[in-house]
Amino acid sequence: MSLIHIGLSGTLAAQAALNMAGRNTANLKTPGYSRQGVLLAAHSTGGVGVQSLLRFSDDYKTQQMWAANGPLGQYKTASSYFSQLENVMDMGDGSVKAGLDAFFNALQEVSTDPTSGPLRQQFLSSADALAKGFNNLQQRLSGQLGAARQHGVAAVDQVNGLSRTIADLNQKIGDGYASGSVPSELIDQRDSAIDALAGLVEIRTLQQPSGAVDVSIAGGPPLVAGSQVGTMSVQNHADGTFSFSLKLAGTAYPLTGGTLGGELGAIANFVDTTLLPQMEAIKTLAGEIATRFNSTLAAGYGMNGQPGQALFDFDPATGLLNVRAGLTQQDLGFSGNPDEPGNSDNLLKLIGLRRDNITLPGIGEVSIGDALTVLIGKVGSASQQNEALLGTATSIRHYAEDAWLSVSGVNMDEEAVNISEYLQMYQANMKVIAVANELFDATLAMF
Template sequence: MSMLSIGTSGLNAAQVALNVASNNIANVNTPGYSRQEVLLGSRFAYGGLDNGIGVAVTGVRRIADNYLNTQLWSSGSATGFYRTQSQYLNTTEKMFGSDALSITKGLDGLFAAFSAALESPESLAPRQQIISSAQSLANRFNQLSLNLSNQEKQLGDEMTSTIGEVNRYSSQVAALNKQIGELAAGGGNTSQLEDQRDEAIKALSELVDVQVNRQADGSVNLSLSQGQPLVLGNSAGSLTLTNQSLAVQMGTQSFPVEQTLRGSLGGLIDVRDNVLQPSRSELNDMALKLAQQINEQQAKGVDINDPRTQGKPLFTFDASDPAATLKISADFKAQDLAFGAAKLDASGNPLLDAAGHPVPEAGIGDNSNLQAIIALKENHYDAYGTLLGKLAVQSGQAQAEYDSSQKLQTEVQNKVNSVSGVNLDEEGVNIMQFAQAYQANAKVISTADQLFTTVLGMF
């Protein structure tokens, strides 16, 4: 093999190496780009006096660490979960803890109004203040319930959007699997397509935790933690939500998703099941208990109407959703507050006279039943305080977990960048090295040409 051919092979190899280094430098700021490296091999000769026939480019390698990428995707799932959880918990905690909506503040106002009526239970002014305070407390329950409904709607919309994103990225990974397989079969460089696929998996892992299984043909299969398939080769499954139940539809088969998920979708489900729904249930229990106990105590007393009658309910509500529907009973007047005690029969019910009216223990200045109503006060503070304390703890834990997972994700991303990222200093050295190699091989070709010309000149 002549010097000309050897020099030409070296020139071509140096040119490819320069192109690879230049491409790395050009993509230094491209998200998800993995640097590439040219692979060179010596071309062997078989003649006894030949010591080689030049150099060949055997391939271009994508520099990536699959183990680190898997760690990055896992940390991304944790970060997505705790970020979503922390955002909703923080909002819910602030809502329940605000002075404007605090049930504790509302209870303070109501029972303070009750206490102010002790000295003159027959006066209409303090009675009217009680009705106003009771309505204010009911409004707090109504508004908290409405805010929870708005949060649940927002969460539902976000879940629908997130599921759509999961399906979009799954379809993108399946399409890239197909492109990579076709390009690899023709001997092409699949590095850029693999970068795009890894970026799609990274984005997907922040939405829902996925298991990644690499196949011999270069494709990847994706599944949820209990094996429900999201991507099988060139086919993508579809995540669906029906009546709060998740399932993966792959072809004609449906795979229920019953395990706890991570990622932002898992965070949304966790908030729905463990924060918003329990908070609504506890709020309803508080509203129901308050209304029932005050109404029951009202029924044990007598009002100051003429004739005096048994106390009618102060509150009315829909038992299926007490907090949202709690309000003052229609046409309830200040005179209807039953502050006086009624005589009770052997069963503990108000004793009625011949006209069917309760028999008062004393005159309209009696506050015995009012004292009994005020004694109910302590029964209604603990539940709200416990709920608020639980939300504060959950919110603090979620924020701490989010900070920790975000820090871990950053550390893993830095490790990935140290392996796959472009180092401009290193690439600058490569440019100089292969530029010198290119010039040297050009010199070899020039020398071979001079020798050939010299030989021709001998004839």
């Protein structure tokens, strides 16, 4: 190989390396971009050439980053739902807990003068406020269930969109490899899509010889298998709950929501283990209060000596609680003797109901007066546990991202050095070409 050709090979190699360094620098802040380079090799006859283009990546670290995104998406999503539920189940003024305390306090005040019309009317008003508080709480809990269902639908749409994107990019990447190139940017796009998918649902991946990546739900059916793409869907049920399924190649697979991981797993797990039990417990508490107060009042006598009337109407199907229409303060059976309106024997039994034990779903045996405190405490405990897990998941994700960046991330200082070195290489080889031209001209001059 002549000196000119040797110098030319060096300038072309340096130019290719400079192009890669420039591309890396331009994508310094591009999320998911994997730095690229060139592998130079000496020619057997002299000179240098680009043996191959390089994409700096570590499959293990990439998969670790994907795996870390599932728990992060799960606990982060659950955190927002727990915060909402804690706001709904608060113990401040206007809460059901405050309403229940005011209800029993009003009873206690009536005991100072059982025949007082204003005190008896005040108790009726507190009962109405308590019933409205229960109904408002049930409505807000139902609203959160509806929001969770809508969130599930939106997340499923994202899963389906990302799955199609991954399958399309798999095809393009396979075509790129088949043509002998390294489709680095397409791989970056595909890996970013997989990472986003991992935040929505816990996944498992399998690298194919063609360069494609098959994606499956952890412990479940595949989402992307070759050219086939699974389609997730949400099934709504009559009671307001919902479930998930996946259809692939004409076969439908039911999915256990709580085991999906990621955002979808968080939604399903929160609804199944926290929200629905909370709704059932609130409904049960309202029903127990209605039943026990109605039966106790019926055993007493009103101001007119007639048997006491029921205080509440309760619908077991909807959980709605209301003060019975047309009920007056004179109908309240506070007296234990029909001939003594000022008798408070039955009134004391009503006050004692606060200490009665009831059985709540997911809680067990608890007194009526303490039921809401226990329910709120259970939500708070679950929320604190989730926050601790979120902190751990966040740290693991950051560690995985740092590990990925150590291999695939662009380092500005390193690229600056590369640009300087390859520029010197380019200039030196241009000098070689110039010297070769001078020698050639001098040789011609001799003749």
